[in-house]
Amino acid sequence: xxxxxxxxxxxxxxxxxxxxxxxxxxxxxxxxxxxxxxxxxxxxxxxxxxxxxxxxxxxxxxxxxxxxxxxxxxxxxxxxxxxxxxxxxxxxxxxxxxxxxxxxxxxxxxxxxx
Amino acid sequence: xxxxxxxxxxxxxxxxxxxxxxxxxxxxxxxxxxxxxxxxxxxxxxxxxxxxxxxxxxxxxxxxxxxxxxxxxxxxxxxxxxxxxxxxxxxxxxxxxxxxxxxxxxxxxxx
Numbered sequence: 153x154x155x156x157x158x159x160x161x162x163x164x165x166x167x168x169x170x171x172x173x174x175x176x177x178x179x180x181x182x183x184x185x186x187x188x189x190x191x192x193x194x195x196x197x198x199x200x201x202x203x204x205x206x207x208x209x210x211x212x213x214x215x216x217x218x219x220x221x222x223x224x225x226x227x228x229x230x231x232x233x234x235x236x237x238x239x240x241x242x243x244x245x246x247x248x249x250x251x252x253x254x255x256x257x258x259x260x261x262x263x264x265x266x
Numbered sequence: 267x268x269x270x271x272x273x274x275x276x277x278x279x280x281x282x283x284x285x286x287x288x289x290x291x292x293x294x295x296x297x298x299x300x301x302x303x304x305x306x307x308x309x310x311x312x313x314x315x316x317x318x319x320x321x322x323x324x325x326x327x328x329x330x331x332x333x334x335x336x337x338x339x340x341x342x343x344x345x346x347x348x349x350x351x352x353x354x355x356x357x358x359x360x361x362x363x364x365x366x367x368x369x370x371x372x373x374x375x376x377x
Binding site: 194200244 | 297298300302307308309310311312315317355357361362363364365366367368369370
């Protein structure tokens with residue numbers, strides 16, 4: 153069974169540009185979570201999508217947005233990129249929204265802002 | 267505000283020794299406590315998880331101890347091996363919601 157897949161693996165952008173990151177959850181998983189792993193800041197929650205709806209949002213500005221498609225894959229968009237957006241962006245999926253479902257992570261997209 | 271506090275930041279253990287990583291939380295709504303292992307260039311991989319209705323869970327060489335009254339939980343790695351060298355994250359969440367991660371512990375197991 154394929155795990156969570158993310159693309160691209162690496163993405164290089166300049167300040168002010170826009171970035172789109174993609175995530176395909178494990179087959180059968182309907183919930184997708186996005187996290188940012190920046191150096192020195194650990195893993196911080198960005199967004200949670202379930203059944204196409206945004207369920208929760210972390211403490212990030214509105215220029216971080218996303219969506220979930222009918223096939224449960226997801227996209228994270230970051231507008232007006234800033235230097236501090238350089239980080240590893242991780243996507244995780246769970247079987248369904250519910251108690252104690254483990255989140256399974258992909259290997260992330262490394263976003264570098266020049 | 268860091269909702270889950272993890273210590274130590276780094277740990278060096280000899281092969282065969284016991285690695286112990288501790289975490290503490292304040293939010294009593296948290297009811298699921300997973301531990302993740304992350305190798306360089308990879309995403310975090312679920313290692314073991316516990317619910318607050320049990321005080322201990324063991325899977326192979328990995329054990330979680332959970333103290334609900336103290337709002338603390340810890341990971342014990344028995345017979346630590348060089349292959350266990352990685353970064354370990356504890357996390358906590360109210361069921362189904364986003365994970366709140368500790369800042370991570372970099373473990374080095376020396377031969």
